[in-house]
Amino acid sequence: MADALDAAAQVDQAKALMRSGEAGGPQARVLFEQAAGEGSGAAAYYLGLMLKNGMGGEQDSTAALRWLELAGERQVAPAMFIAANMLASSDPARARQWLDAACALEYPEALMQKAIALQEGTMAYAPDQKQSALYFRMAEHAMGHRQPEP
Known part of the structure; x- marks a missing residue:
């Protein structure tokens, strides 16, 4: 300890x-x-x-x-989010794994980015307007419950 x-x-x-x-x-x-x-x-x-x-x-x-x-x-969500963005153009599959991991921890910026990716069909996500709307709502909720910085 x-x-x-x-x-x-x-x-x-x-x-x-x-x-x-x-x-x-x-x-x-x-x-x-x-x-x-x-x-x-x-x-x-x-x-x-x-x-x-x-x-x-x-x-x-x-x-x-x-x-x-x-x-x-x-399990540091902001690190997952930054890693996802650093990998987005060079290794989309790994980028998506990190983005999904940050979303699982309800990191607001990751939820917002996934909502946009689902809306636009980018980052190897198939376009899905229903899922996009859900992630936008999740991001809005997460903004009100933001975790302190690591």
């Missing part, structure tokens, strides 16, 4: 560094990587974001996707 608390404290410290400006970025990356190695899905998510956006060091989309997928495996 102490390790989980230590990892959570490390994530909080790293988030503060990440948000403090450029100077804190490299240290935040190190702390996120350590906490992610200890099993923190939130740390893997934030490390993936930093790598994707070039915060605290070089931008690295490949490493970002690895960390975001790891966070997704640890």
